[in-house]
Amino acid sequence: MSRGVTPGQWLGRIVAGAVVAFFVLFFIVPIVWLLLASTKSARDLIENPPFSLGSLGSLAANFQSLVDFQNGALLSWLGNSTLYSVGALILTLLVSIPAGYALALIEFKGRRPLLMITLVVMLIPNTALVLPIFLELSAVHLIGNALAVILPFSFFPFGVYLTYIYFSTSIPADLLAAARIDGASEFRVFRQIALPLATPVVALVGFFNFVQNWNNYFLPFLMVPGRGSPVQVGLAELLSTVPAFNPTAIGVVSIQLPALALATVISIAPVLIIFLFSQRFLVEGMTAGGTKE
């Protein structure tokens, strides 16, 4: 069968290519600017063109001022972020994947109410939940403890819903029905049929949960202030010492905007590295799964 490409098809491809390229630029240009900004001095940032390259010396100076900030607070922020995000990630997966599976593929009373309640709770603004959650955690004296952050982080209805949709659209009920008829217990069905096919959704839920936890500002701001702060709260503190936003800090602290840019780059690096390595798992579909019938 001839597979010649018609001019119409070429035009289609060019248009599609242009759209893709436009959006690549749209997403990337500010990031490139940010990377370049971290290599400049404060004056360079204002006076030189946006895409000019700074100098290694400025980059080193910016890095030094970051490291010196509050005697190496940056490192402890990053450590805290890792602790909270990874801790919550593990708990989230343990809790959400089975829940999503059950909601999708097990028949039990309360399935629909659970789904609806989850939806309602996902829609309520965070602002309303802050006070009661603070009161709850304060009542059990967990404020300032890592658990005060890990436990709320592990409540991830978005992930449960993602899992629910994934399992309900990708795993054929016939497969499960056959196994159940054969007398397999629910747990075995889950472990031996669903779980092996669930790599994409585990990766997705895990990744999104990790990123949400890593980027969360308000909850840790309230629950673990001070030395237990994660990097986002730390960045906000850094921001408040930049002279452009707080002129009274001049002369005491020497964090300038380029150092802040560098701090931003450092704070997003872990997320991006994880994304790079897990992309394959994130988008892997059911093509390897087997809906053959």
Add this chain to the structure above:
Amino acid sequence: MAPQHSSSRTLRRTAISIVSLASIAALTACSSGAGGGGTSDKYGFPAVEQDAKATIEVWVDTAREPAAQAFQSANPDIPIKITTYDGGANGSGTFQTKISLLDQSGEGWPDVVWSTQQNDSSWASQEQSGQQAFAAVLNKGLVSQDVLDGFAEGALSPATVDGNVYGLRNDLAQDVVWYDQSLFDQFGYTVPTTWEEYQEIGEKVAKEHPGYIVGSVGDPWAPEVFFWGAKAPINEVTGVDTVKVDTSDEHTKKMAALIDDLISAGSMFQDSVFGADFVTKYTGKVLMLPGPSWYSGAIFQNPDNLNAAAGTIGAGLPLAWDGEDPVAGNVGGGIWYVSSHSKNLEAAAKFAEFVTTSDDYQVELAPGYPAYSTAAEAWLEKQASSGYFVGNFTENMITAASQVWDGWGYPAFSQEAIWAKAITPELASGTSLVSLLPAWQTAIENEAQVNGYTVSK
């Protein structure tokens, strides 16, 4: 759904609601009124049982961490825990947010808190959520009257409500008229002493030497420089919940007209002095710049800002309207608060005293003009000894500090935010300030009302 399940369903539903209501009741019970146990009234307010060995927790921002560390070295036997936060910079409201939540939960307050904002006393001096006011009263026994008298006149007024002093002022930010002597010599002008003269120079320099500026209104604190210094009665706090606002007053109108005039002449800058444009366009071209005392380090001696040459910049006295007395505005000056819930009030008060009055911190390390008079004199001497500033730098700074007008109060809402929201975008698109005065009046009134104030003219 199948009918045979309905009864067990209803039962389950009822059970769930009972459990939830019970938990909510428990939560509400936990949160209200847990701050009991008030015993002594030694200091003029109910204090909890004191423990002279209890660790005091101090909240500072990064720039004030040296203060806490200086205290630590000078008082190694007092256990202290230093926690950093943003200090309320850029209107974040962190202090109030956190105390609101702590008041609800009834425990966990810090012992000393630093704040860069001057209007925290408006809420910290009031009861909320069933708890007593967070800020401890200082002038009823906690801090000696001698120490309180040692502050510059009016320095403690942002922290004073109804005659009670709730905090100690760290630094002053009195407005002076910064000027470039070298440019004045070059152009043959004289430094003004009245607003009228200031306006004349602004018009003259725009005609004879375009490209030079005499001031900036692009920052949110522009009203605190120009309108406070013009005696405009738009921020007068007449009671705990009453304010007086009148943008149609003569002083307000005259200042608005002055600003409009200089903007259209081209000698009034409309962007932030910390923005990119200011540095690139006006390095070496700032003839005058009315502004707070901390411009000294933030703008003139700052290599990333104007970086003015030594021996050119002077601090001029605040301006007066012709025939009236000069008054100065004020832009900033942080306050240290002691918590009324503290278990170690003596140590906490000692800390607050140390950081505001001792030379160890205020003279050696502090970047701003100290509010405590003796520390201020020593600080000024140190600045003057470098020979950077010309003219009567020291005397003018001291005089300006004493001239801060008391007609402006410190209400719970922020004049800076109102100016930024209602005026700045309009000014930027060319609307005249005089025509914006009624809108400004409405904006201030609205904001005051939602913050619980009654507005009078």
Add this chain to the structure above:
Amino acid sequence: MTVTSTLATAAAADLSQGRQRVARRKSVTSSQSRMGYIFVSGYTLLLLAFGVLPTLYALVLSFTKDGAFVGIDNFVRVFKDFRFFPAVGHVALFLVFWLVSLVVFVVLLALIVHAIKVRWISSGIRFFYYIPGALAGASSVMLWLFVLDPSVSPVAFILEAFGFESFVQTISPDNLPVIFTVIAFWTGAGGWIVVMYGALNNISNDILEAARIDGAGPVQTAIQIQLPLLRKWISYMGIMSLAAGTQLFVEPRMLSQASQAVVPGDYSINQLAYLFAFKQNDFSGSAAISIILLVVALGLSAFFVVRGGLFERD
């Protein structure tokens, strides 16, 4: 008989376009449903602790003041606040721009990127699309401070083309809905493109191959095969974006910090809720605002739930 009927349903569901409500008689074994409860137990505990109880607390709070029941007083006070209706207008406008651009462009880009057969180009592009998603609120403040300032911005030519000469002009109130849409899209689209791409991968190649053999071009395949099978995912994206949109908070707060309050701190409804709670110490009013937002979001998402068949299982 049960097996055959479920087999038939599965096959039909895979290929059908419309919604098919097949009445099934399933025997629910008690051991199955017991395992069901065990599986959801962990999540349910967390749901109660951090979802249900706080929501009920907020609900109770919105009808009380200082512990006493006050009916709809709090809601009236909120409606009368001079900032409330402007905020509603801001959010409504933003929501329209945001929802339309997100749904349209995310699906479009996912479809196009999915059609790229060269693996490394495809993953590279998805990575680039995702990068801004890693930037959270505080980190981006300085980024937008510069990007929106025509004198230093890397996209200055675009800003100048619109006639903006200064930062303050760019962030004037009329432009804000568009600016926030751009910012929210910039950070949010990448993640959804990844999700949609994965969803597209779930469509078995056999179906696509069959369509190609039948002579369907890429656009036809997209419209007639891929889009219908993406229905649940698109409606989920719709609901989540709706929730995120009505709760607009991070972007205006960020710009408010960058502009030193020229973009006001009461731009969006959620910001207003925050101010009520933490600036005016009016937790009841704040809860009232949140309940209003919840009701609106629920109403709007009912649309997506019904049209997208979110609660059904094929």
